[in-house]
Structures are given as structure tokens and as C-alpha cells.
Amino acid sequence: MKEHASKFRSYALLAPSLIVLAVFVGYPLIYTIYLSFFEWNMVSPVKKFVGFDNYSKIVQDPVFQKVAWNSLGYILLFIIFTCVFPYVVAFLMDIVVGKVREFYKPIFFVPAVVSLVVASMVFTWILNPVSGPVALVLKKIGLTMPFWSNLDGWVIAVIAMITAWKVFGYNFIVLYAAIAGIDREVIEAAKLDRIPTYKILLNIVVPLSSSTGIYVFVITIVQGLQYVFTPIKIITKGGPNNGSANLIYYSYQKAFEMYKVGESSAVSVLTLLLFIVILGLTFKFIEKGVYYEN
Structure with missing residues (x-):
């Protein structure tokens, strides 16, 4: 009993x-999958069943293909900005800098509590190609800042940088805590043996903190396309010519600007499948090499 x-x-x-x-x-996920098999404009009381036609249209659409490549490029840059850079900075703060780390830690974390709407507006001003502070500084040294919002590639890099600025602080604090938990004797022994600093990072710190690193890596992938919606909506609206759009924003456009709910749902389902594939590959090829203490 x-x-x-x-x-x-x-x-x-x-x-x-x-x-x-x-x-x-659960319910929104199931309903989204259900809607992906219908043609509906959110107004008509009748939904027309079309089977896999929505998926066929989406996959063959050149715009979707461009947006998918944009998303992959953005995720790659986002991972570099929010996984690799925080790892290096956390290592430098704990192992190399040491004395003033208590001053820098809160400074790095501040962006995590700042709204992405505010950050997007501030960065739009800072990176204004004509009158922004960065453009004025470059002009004094004889350089011209490109009109990044109108150039494919440049716009994705800037959007990734803005979003990464928001996420950087949280990832930095988590990775710093993991690095600070590594046995100091191992680090000191490596220093006494005059092992180069970069080898201490790659061969000692990264492997011993890899369980936290894989967590940050997975969270970064999951949050990557989610967070970027705000700067795209505020700054570029997906332009130029869908050059900054990603799968999440493209799904939003299909549903709430073009009223093609079925196709929007199909894009959402394909995005979910993409995430599942990426995470599956992560756990298959990366997670097995992670060091778990005890």
C-alpha cells in the first residue's frame, strides 16, 4: 500500500x-504538424487537405533553399561567437588574468539581462554606415564602412553578432564556473612544465570542462534560431531579398504576412527536423567524447 x-x-x-x-x-506541436497537411488562410472556416503538397512546394522553393542556407551559416557564426569566444575569454579570466576577474565577470554578464529589442536598436545606431560611431572612426583612418544591411553575408554576420552579444554573458558565466572547478594542481603542473597556454586550453581545460561545454553547445543550437527573430524583425525585415531571413522568420512571414498557414506549418516542421538531426549528430559524434567526473 x-x-x-x-x-x-x-x-x-x-x-x-x-x-x-x-x-x-504538446498540443501546439501536434496541431502544427496537422496544419502542415492542409491549405488554410486563417480566415476560411474550411481547411483543404493537400497531403504532402505543402512540403513539396517548400522544398522546391528557391527562397526556402536560400533561407535554409542562411540559417546554417547563421548557426555556425552564432556557435563561434557564443561557444568558442566565451570559452577562450573564460579561460583567460580564470587562468591568465586572475586578479581583476571579479571586475570583468559582471560586465560580461550585463548583456544577458538587456532586451534584444533595445540591443537591436542600439546596434543599428552604432553600426550605421553613414553616421554611426564605428563608421566615423573608420572614416578618420581612411576606411569606409560597407552598407551591411544591403549585402548578403554581411547582414547575417552582423545579425549573428547582435544576438551573440545577448547570449555571450550567460555562456561565459557557465563556462567560467566549469573552468574554475578544474583541479588547480593540474593547471599549475602544466605551467611548471612550461606547456604553452594554448595547449593548456586545448589539452587540459577543454577536455576537463567538456560536460559543461556540451551543455552550452546544445543550448546555443536550440536558442540560435529562436533569439534571432527579434533583430531580424526590427532591423532588416528579412532583407535584402531574404538575405537575412532564417527558417523561423520565414515561417512567420508565410503565416502572418502571406496567410499561407499550411506552408508555414511545413516550414516549422522541417525546422524541427533540422534541429533533431543537428542534435542527434551532436550526441552521436561529440557527446561520447565528453569527460564526466566520477
Whole structure:
């Protein structure tokens, strides 16, 4: 009886979370998959079943193909800005700089609490190719800042940088905590043996903190396309010629600007599948090499 009562109590405690998860995650996911097989404009009372036609249209659409490549390029830059750079900075703060790290830690974390809307507007002013501070400084040394918002490639890099500025602080603090937890004797022994600093990072720090590193890596992939919606919406609206659009924003455009809900749902499902593939490859080829203490 006690065992049954304990199980019932466990399920009862889990029930509120499961209900919230089912209502706000499970149902929308299932309904999105359902809508991807229909043609609907959000106004008509009748949904026309079209099967896999929405998926066929989307996959063959040159705009979708461009947006998909944009998304992959953005994710790659985002990973470099929010995984590689925080790792290096956290290592330098803890192992190399040391004395003034308590001053820099809160400074690096401040962007994590700043709204992306505000950040997007501020960076738009700072990076204004005509009158922004960066353009004026470059002009004094004889350089001209490109009109990045009108150039493919440049616009993705700038959007990735703006979004990374928001995420950098959180990733830095998490990675710093992992690096600070590494046995100091190992680091000191490497220094006494005059091992180069970069080898200490690559051969000691990264492997010993890899369990936290894989967490940051996965979170970065998951958040990458989610966070970028705001700067795209505020700064570029997906331009120039869909040069800055990503899969999330393209899905939004299909649903709320073109009223093609079925195609929008198909894009969302394909995006979900892309995430599953990326995360699956991550756990298959990267996670098995992660060091878990004890």
C-alpha cells in the first residue's frame, strides 16, 4: 500500500508540469504538424487537405533553399561567437588574468539581462554606415564602412553578432564556473612544465570542462534560431531579398504576412527536423567524447 501511495504522490506532483507541457508544447506541436497537411488562410472556416503538397512546394522553393542556407551559416557564426569566444575569454579570466576577474565577470554578464529589442536598436545606431560611431572612426583612418544591411553575408554576420552579444554573458558565466572547478594542481603542473597556454586550453581545460561545454553547445543550437527573430524583425525585415531571413522568420512571414498557414506549418516542421538531426549528430559524434567526473 505504501508503495502504491508513493507512486500516486509522485504522479500527482508531476501532473501540473505535465499538464502545462501538454497544453503549451504538446498540443501546439501536434496541431502544427496537422496544419502542415492542409491549405488554410486563417480566415476560411474550411481547411483543404493537400497531403504532402505543402512540403513539396517548400522544398522546391528557391527562397526556402536560400533561407535554409542562411540559417546554417547563421548557426555556425552564432556557435563561434557564443561557444568558442566565451570559452577562450573564460579561460583567460580564470587562468591568465586572475586578479581583476571579479571586475570583468559582471560586465560580461550585463548583456544577458538587456532586451534584444533595445540591443537591436542600439546596434543599428552604432553600426550605421553613414553616421554611426564605428563608421566615423573608420572614416578618420581612411576606411569606409560597407552598407551591411544591403549585402548578403554581411547582414547575417552582423545579425549573428547582435544576438551573440545577448547570449555571450550567460555562456561565459557557465563556462567560467566549469573552468574554475578544474583541479588547480593540474593547471599549475602544466605551467611548471612550461606547456604553452594554448595547449593548456586545448589539452587540459577543454577536455576537463567538456560536460559543461556540451551543455552550452546544445543550448546555443536550440536558442540560435529562436533569439534571432527579434533583430531580424526590427532591423532588416528579412532583407535584402531574404538575405537575412532564417527558417523561423520565414515561417512567420508565410503565416502572418502571406496567410499561407499550411506552408508555414511545413516550414516549422522541417525546422524541427533540422534541429533533431543537428542534435542527434551532436550526441552521436561529440557527446561520447565528453569527460564526466566520477
